[in-house]
Amino acid sequence: MLDKLKEIEKAASLEINDANSMPELEAIRVKFLGKKGHLTSILRGLGSLTAEERPIAGAAANETRQKTENLIEIKSKQLWETLLNVKLKTEKLDITLPGIHKEIGHLHPLRSAENKMVEIFVRMGFDVVEGPEVESTHNNFDALNSPADHPSRDMTDTFYISEGVVLRTQTSPVQIRAMQKRKPPIRIISPGRVYRCDAPDGTHSPVFHQLEGLVIDRHITLGDLKGTLDLFAQSMFGEGTKTRLRPHNFPFTEPSVEVDFSCFACGGKGCRLCKSEGWIEMLGAGMVHPNVLAGCGIDPDIYSGFAFGMGIDRVAMLKYNIRDLRLIFENDVRLIGQF
Numbered sequence: 098m099l100d101k102l103k104e105i106e107k108a109a110s111l112e113i114n115d116a117n118s119m120p121e122l123e124a125i126r127v128k129f130l131g132k133k134g135h136l137t138s139i140l141r142g143l144g145s146l147t148a149e150e151r152p153i154a155g156a157a158a159n160e161t162r163q164k165t166e167n168l169i170e171i172k173s174k175q176l177w178e179t180l181l182n183v184k185l186k187t188e189k190l191d192i193t194l195p196g197i198h199k200e201i202g203h204l205h206p207l208r209s210a211e212n213k214m215v216e217i218f219v220r221m222g223f224d225v226v227e228g229p230e231v232e233s234t235h236n237n238f239d240a241l242n243s244p245a246d247h248p249s250r251d252m253t254d255t256f257y258i259s260e261g262v263v264l265r266t267q268t269s270p271v272q273i274r275a276m277q278k279r280k281p282p283i284r285i286i287s288p289g290r291v292y293r294c295d296a297p298d299g300t301h302s303p304v305f306h307q308l309e310g311l312v313i314d315r316h317i318t319l320g321d322l323k324g325t326l327d328l329f330a331q332s333m334f335g336e337g338t339k340t341r342l343r344p345h346n347f348p349f350t351e352p353s354v355e356v357d358f359s360c361f362a363c364g365g366k367g368c369r370l371c372k373s374e375g376w377i378e379m380l381g382a383g384m385v386h387p388n389v390l391a392g393c394g395i396d397p398d399i400y401s402g403f404a405f406g407m408g409i410d411r412v413a414m415l416k417y418n419i420r421d422l423r424l425i426f427e428n429d430v431r432l433i434g435q436f
């Protein structure tokens with residue numbers, strides 16, 4: 098039996114030495130060491146030996162297995178190295194070649210502008226509140242102190258879904274909902290889509306976007322409104338941007354103002370963007386009308402507040418120098434790809 102083991106060891110060693118590939122080496126392993134391999138069949142014969150011979154033959158068989166396994170391992174390493182060397186010689190990587198350009202999407206300029214606006218107000222402590230786009234005429238008009246004969250209620254200005262139900266013409270109904278639900282102090286902004294019966298042109302669209310703000314607390318004044326808008330103007334359009342309030346009239350607020358920002362393109366000297374005015378009309382605002390507060394269950398003798406509303410589309414157009422409102426909605430990648 099010991100001779101047989103020597104023979105197996107020798108034969109295995111020769112075959113391993115001649116192996117040229119990993120599969121070939123694996124076949125040799127199976128042939129000698131596998132379940133039906135030469136060495137295994139020898140080990141099966143151990144039972145026929147005497148008690149004295151058995152341990153000697155067993156030890157010799159183990160030694161043969163160990164030696165053969167070692168040889169296979171060494172050969173396996175050699176084959177890997179050879180393979181690697183061949184690969185290194187034949188496969189070259191030129192790291193100076195330009196990479197493959199991948200098109201990556203990005204936010205639409207309208208969304209970028211909205212995110213930036215929201216971020217500025219959130220930093221000032223405003224909560225973001227959203228509301229439904231289909232509203233009751235009560236929330237959209239009545240609760241906002243809008244007279245029953247106000248022209249904005251006209252069918253030619255407002256999309257009516259049914260009697261008493263409209264597509265909201267402003268985001269202000271969200272403020273009504275908030276005042277009904279929350280107790281002062283209230284500090285919210287409501288960005289969202291609004292609808293009006295306008296034919297699309299360079300400055301009008303039947304759907305557009307507004308961001309409104311509302312602050313209600315004790316001792317809120319027009320000065321707080323100006324301070325808030327100053328900080329917004331500077332954060333959005335640059336540090337030197339100033340604001341200017343002009344008297345106006347909205348049913349929702351008293352007093353009401355229109356707010357201009359100093360032209361960020363020319364710094365107020367006058368240019369094409371500001372039509373030589375030095376100022377750009379930006380938003381409507383004012384102190385919340387006492388009727389509106391009372392209608393929402395807030396005592397106007399204790400609390401006061403301001404509200405403002407501006408077009409997100411308008412801010413985006415100014416910020417990104419887009420000259421026609423329709424371009425914002427047409428989603429032509431030649432345009433929106435530039436931002």
Ligand SMILES: [Zn+2]
Binds near residue numbers: 362371376
């Ligand atoms: Zn200008």
